[in-house]
Amino acid sequence: xxxxxxxxxxxxxxxxxxxxxxxxxxxxxxxxxxxxxxxxxxxxxxxxxxxxxxxxxxxxxxxxxxxxxxxxxxxxxxxxxxxxxxxxxxxxxxxxxxxxxxxxxxxxxxxxxxxxxxxxxxxxxxxxxxxxxxxxxxxxxxxxxxxxxxxxxxxxxxxxxxx
Numbered sequence: 001x002x003x004x005x006x007x008x009x010x011x012x013x014x015x016x017x018x019x020x021x022x023x024x025x026x027x028x029x030x031x032x033x034x035x036x037x038x039x040x041x042x043x044x045x046x047x048x049x050x051x052x053x054x055x056x057x058x059x060x061x062x063x064x065x066x067x068x069x070x071x072x073x074x075x076x077x078x079x080x081x082x083x084x085x086x087x088x089x090x091x092x093x094x095x096x097x098x099x100x101x102x103x104x105x106x107x108x109x110x111x112x113x114x115x116x117x118x119x120x121x122x123x124x125x126x127x128x129x130x131x132x133x134x135x136x137x138x139x140x141x142x143x144x145x146x147x148x149x150x151x152x153x154x155x156x157x158x159x160x161x162x163x
Contacts (some may be wrong), residue, residue, distance in 0.1 A: 011066050025054050027062060035059065105129035116142035
């Protein structure tokens with residue numbers, strides 16, 4: 001709607017972002033014919049929507065309900081081949097750390113700074129314990145639990161190779 005309260009006749013000339021859409025679209029026979037003609041010409045759903053003053057999704061829905069022939073997606077579906085100029089980096093395996101046995105675990109009262117804070121068991125039960133092994137510097141966990149708790153992102157891995 002424009003400032004005067006009516007539907008603007010110049011809606012086709014407005015930028016797409018300024019169009020206001022009527023959520024209940026009336027598909028008159030003329031609009032359906034226009035849609036079918038534009039679809040047969042291969043016009044994109046976005047452009048059809050612009051020309052009819054409706055959303056792209058409304059166009060897609062109506063095309064589906066009319067049973068019009070499907071078209072190939074404009075998105076390239078062929079898998080990209082890896083760039084030959086980049087050499088494959090070495091495969092690095094994570095070091096395997098062994099988690100301490102349950103008998104070495106400590107209760108909350110026995111836990112102190114410098115000990116691993118990795119919880120085991122259900123909080124509030126008698127079996128609830130903490131790892132208690134020597135924690136890594138500036139970390140709350142031992143080496144084994146740090147390996148489980150902290151996962152390097154792909155950006156971090158790339159920086160590690162460069163360094």
